Amino acid sequence: MLTIQDLQRINDLPCEKSNIDEQQIRKVVECKNEITEYVDNLNLFNVDFINNMNGLFSYWYMLQQNPWLKDKCIVGLMGAYNAGKSSLLNTLLGINLPVGIIPVTAVPTYIAYGQNTKHCLVDNDDNIKIIPIDLEPRLSHEEAQGFNLRKLIQNTVLFKQNELLKKISFLDTPGITTDNEYDYTTTANAANKCDIVLWVVRATSGAITQFEIEFIQQFLEGKKLYIVLSFADRVPNIEKIRTSVLNQLKSKDIKVEDTFYFGLRDTHEFSVENQIQAINKTFGIESKNFQQFQPQEMLNHYLKLIQDSLNEKINEVTETKNDVASQCRDFERSIKKIHKSLIDNVETLRNSINSLTSTINSKCQNTYACFGGTYGTLVNNSNTMVDCYNRMVKSLNDFDVDQMVSYGQTVSYLERITEMLDNYTAARNNCVQLIKKSNSILK
Ligand SMILES: Nc1nc2c(ncn2[C@@H]2O[C@H](COP(=O)(O)OP(=O)(O)OP(=O)(O)O)[C@@H](O)[C@H]2O)c(=O)[nH]1
Ligand SMILES: [Mg+2]
The missing domain is CATH 1.10.287 (Helix Hairpins)
Structure with missing residues (x-):
């Protein structure tokens, strides 16, 4: 369990030196000031126009600070807790996110391209800090025991060298439950940052819940939605469950791009390798077609x-x-x-x-x-x-x-x-x- 000393240690971790080009930032700020003053003096545009244009500069600055978002298609992993979101990412990307039978993922975690594997956290002042190896598996619900880790950490970023990550950053989120408002809000905020969402549904539950459907309707409107039926190794007739989940979503007018299966072991109906390849292929195509947000x-x-x-x-x-x-x-x-x-x-x-x-x-x-x-x-x-x-x-x-x-x-x-x-x-x-x-x- 995380102790007060551990939390203090996280707080005191040294900040990584940022790669931001200070000179360019200065130029951009000057340019922003010049343009804003110019547009203000024209008296032709309303406040919203000027705010939106300024928002663009702020967004550009945020991208400089968060290179895992820059030029990347963000694919969010969402669903109920214990659905198998982190396990799927582990298998897909060859990483080692903590998984477990009680709610695990406590802070959103980006998995992004990096030459060297390292796990960083972003604190609430936007500082990036490398997480010590012993703390890595412990930034979980179970270890935090009721303490809301998001008071200390905005999100973590796991850097890994992987072909798929050159165009895509994945975002693992806490599972949503009816009794944890923090996780619900955290995942709702994360939804804002995603371009595509992979919604993971446990095939063993046989259905997607009304609670999940409402979340999708409320927060994922306009986003591309894929469904993953996890625990595919635990059910006899996965195809039947797929049809039933799709019918549930269709009856609510929720558009689904495609569906995948995921399981930790092969069965006679399904092969892990094939499904991982299918996901890889689909997202390879998605990332190629993805329209990147270009501030310039x-x-x-x-x-x-x-x-x-x-x-x-x-x-x-x-x-x-x-x-x-x-x-x-x-x-x-x-x-x-x-x-x-x-x-x-x-x-x-x-x-x-x-x-x-x-x-x-x-x-x-x-x-x-x-x-x-x-x-x-x-x-x-x-x-x-x-x-x-x-x-x-x-x-x-x-x-x-x-x-x-x-x-x-x-x-x-x-x-x-x-x-x-x-x-x-x-x-x-x-x-x-x-x-x-x-x-x-x-x-
Ligand atoms: N047999 C089987 N077990 C799975 C599968 N997916 C996940 N599990 C197990 O289910 C448990 C929950 O998996 P996680 O990957 O932690 O689930 P999660 O959705 O990330 O959970 P939270 O982070 O708590 O929301 C773990 O014990 C996994 O080993 C699967 O497809 N088949
Ligand atoms: Mg998880």
């Missing part, structure tokens, strides 16, 4: 979205600018027309005044000359002048103040739009620079 591609995607929406804004604003500019041109045309009409009328008036003056000078030098035709000419000239005056007044009325105010407003609107367009264009150019700069930073 996601970042490119976000930046492209920003660039596209700026281009859209530029198009919108250019269209408005053209409309407003054409309104300005209409105003200018109308003002020019009024201006010309004023000039023409003034010219006519001037001619008319000249003509009147010359009439007076040449023909009305003495009072008598004003009688007869000369008087008529004077009256005519006077009428023309009044006519010109009226037309000028009309022109002046046309030249109304409201129109001038609207013109002024439209011109200043055009100035604002032009400035906006310049800003969007500058922002789009910045975005292009950011795309260039951040390209391959999250590789």
Whole structure:
């Protein structure tokens, strides 16, 4: 049983030096700050967009700290306790996880590719520590005796050289039971991290329980699900049990990709070697087809979205600018027309005044000359002048103040739009620079 001293020892274990490239991390943080400030200033995107983009940087950082997740398809082993999850992984990968007849697996355990076999733990401050050999088999429910090991350990990672592990990391989880809430929550959290789940059902139970079905419905939606019938060496008619379990799941609309058998010994119905090969083959194919999560591609995607929406804004604003500019041109045309009409009328008036003056000078030098035709000419000239005056007044009325105010407003609107367009264009150019700069930073 683990003693207080053992727990203290786990706490005091030296931390492994991380392989994280500090210089790259600094660059990524700078890039993240620059992009966040830039997007914030654009005022085009809501908080969710900015948070999701920042989440991407955090996820990238997490992958640097957890290399067993990086570029890997995560296959979770789940099911009721004692179903044979750890035993299956032991046989499949040639490892030595603790197994037993009472609940054993207490903390989630990744089995990941490593040149040398070693078993590490990740504590709650994300430190990685090598587990001393004597403690390795003792990080179990039985040894912890009610103490929740997850208060000290997030998960453990068993590194092993194995071809399958080059593309896949397996995640062994504690079995779920109705009476252990911690294990239930731990496995539910682990489900989040898995791309594919191998659900292990004891063939000797003859069925999958309602409790398990509810867990699958609640936590494994959208994940690829495979069923393993363990203890296949202990039942006479395994095929019948397979059909019945599949029918149970089908009746609940749960999609199953495929099923495997697993047993510790060969029987006349089933060979361990064949089943292990079948699992190996299936997951070899799965890992090849697996779409890895690529933070850099996601970042490119976000930046492209920003660039596209700026281009859209530029198009919108250019269209408005053209409309407003054409309104300005209409105003200018109308003002020019009024201006010309004023000039023409003034010219006519001037001619008319000249003509009147010359009439007076040449023909009305003495009072008598004003009688007869000369008087008529004077009256005519006077009428023309009044006519010109009226037309000028009309022109002046046309030249109304409201129109001038609207013109002024439209011109200043055009100035604002032009400035906006310049800003969007500058922002789009910045975005292009950011795309260039951040390209391959999250590789
Ligand atoms: N005969 C037989 N025994 C098995 C098989 N699978 C597992 N066992 C035994 O069943 C017990 C439980 O196996 P584990 O692999 O520890 O089961 P688990 O699902 O990892 O259990 P927890 O970690 O407690 O949830 C062990 O004693 C195994 O030796 C099997 O296919 N056939
Ligand atoms: Mg186990």
